[in-house]
Amino acid sequence: MPSFRKQTDIIENDMVLGEDWVPEDLPEREAELSQMYEALSPATRGFTPDNMFLYGKAGQGKTAATRYALNDLQLFFEDEMDEDLTPVYVSCNELTSSYQVTGQLLVELDEDITERPNGHAPDILYSRLFGHLDEIGGTIVIVFDEIDAIGDDDQILYQIPRAHSNGKLEEAKVSFVGISNDFSFRDNLSPKVKDTLYDYVIDFPSYDSQQLRDILKRRAEIALADDVLDDGVIELCSAYAAKDEGSARQAINHLYKASKMAQTDGDHVVTTDHVETAHDILKRNHVMEGIRGLTPQNKYVLTAVTLLEVREETPARTGEVYPVYREIAESVGSEPLVQRRMRDHLQELSLHGQIALTSQSGGVKGGTYYVAELNTGLEATITVLSEIDEAMHEVAEDIRAIADMKGML
Known part of the structure; x- marks a missing residue:
């Protein structure tokens, strides 16, 4: 049994293995940092920095590199400049419009504003924003993390660069850094924003x-006690992350989870067995996080694809998924959608990563069509579907029984 009294001293600094910790060195991102420094360099001469868009999959160091560069620029300002540099960080994860982003900016800039303003005309909100920015003055760099969440409502990206020429800013020199996992986001910006x-x-x-x-070795040297990692631990954590998305965050999470498990259990060394167990837990948590926010119809469609997976009938065309989906929806007392609407849900699940949609050629008949297959771990998906939705429990357990019989779990 775990106990607080028998914990060992494996982890010396939890913060180093946390998401917000900024390393003193980022050698793997030297080329990207060079470009960022070039974009920010006008600020060192008293001019407005250039805007930047940073693209890459999750866990590739975009946010860490941004904080690193802005921290360094702030030190330069403190030593060499007669004005202040003010970095402002805004997570756009749950902000779906420029109006909401503007409101959140006001919350970040004014300690007296505790909730995003609502019910005001957009012009009034922008006027308040630029008024606050001018009050702060100096050079201001606004970081929009996960900026793609705003979709095609990109007005904020038009307003900020044109604020000076439109007479809305007089004192402050304002630019922004947009961080996104969506490589197509910038291509889909409105023409006036691109211009x-x-x-x-x-x-x-x-x-x-x-x-x-x-990356893991450097983190481990700071975060963990000496000689607490067994042979192969760093390599296995790295291999799991490289096999998936090549995410440093995933690799660090594996090391942190494994280290915490060993420490809580009173072990003196972190082994590859700890990493294996940590991987199973993290994989299940990742699947649960993705499925938890799905609509009921999305869950029925995902369950249909999962059932086809254990029947070994994937990749499956939409017409093959539909009757299975319809049977599942009816079995839990829900009215099934028409096939065209179900196809929309397949596309949503593809965007969220639960399934993979692949384009196939129609052969001699011409044209193309899409086939679907599961894109998450089978056992984790079945377990989460069983636990997260009471209505789906019996269906999910039936799928598990088939998978067990076929030796797929």
């Missing part, structure tokens, strides 16, 4: 296995 932006577009490619190992 306004003279920006840097910086791509953050996925880390390879060696880079992930180097």
Whole structure:
């Protein structure tokens, strides 16, 4: 049994293995940082920095590199400049419009504003925003993390670069950094926004296995006690992350979870067995997080694809998924959608990563069509569907029985 009294001293600094910790060195991102420094360099001469868009999959160091560069620029300002640099960080994860982003900016800028303003005309909100920015003055760099959440409502990206020329800003020199996992976001910006932006577009490619190992070794040296990692631990954590998305965050999470498990259990060394167990838990949690927010219809469609998976009938065309989906929806007392609407849900699940949709050629008949297959771990998906939705429990357990019989779990 775990106990607080028998915990060992494996982890010396939890913060180093946390998401907000900024390393003193980012050697794997030297090329990207060079471009960022170039974009920010006008600020060192008293001019407005250039806007930047940073693209790359999750866990590729985009946010860490941004904080690193802005921290360094702030030190330069403190030593060399007669004005202040003010970085402002806004997570756009749950902000779906420029109006909401503007309101959140006001919350970040004014300690007296505790909730996003609502019910005001957009012009009034922008006027308040630029008024606050001018009050702060100096150079201001606004970081929009996960900026793609605003979709095609990109007015904020038009307003900020044109604020000076439109007479809305007089004192402050304001630019922004847009961070996104969606490589198509900038391409889908409105023409007037594209015409306004003279920006840097910086791509953050996925880390390879060696880079992930180097990142973990540096973190482990600071975060963990000496000689607490068994042979192969760093390599296995890195391999799991490289096999998936090449995400440093995934690799670090594996090391942190494994280390916490060993420490809580009173073990003196973190082993590859700890990493294996941590991987299973993290994989299940990742699947649960993705499925938890799905609509009931999305869950029925995902369950249908999962059932086809254990029947070994995937990849499956829409017409093959539909009767299975319809039977599942009816079995839980829900009115099934028409096939066209079900196809829309397949596309949504593809965007969220639960299933993979692949385009296929129609052969001699011509044309193309899509086939669907499960894109998450089978056992984790069945378990989450069984636990997260009471109505789906019996269906999910029936699927598990088939998978068990076929030796798929």
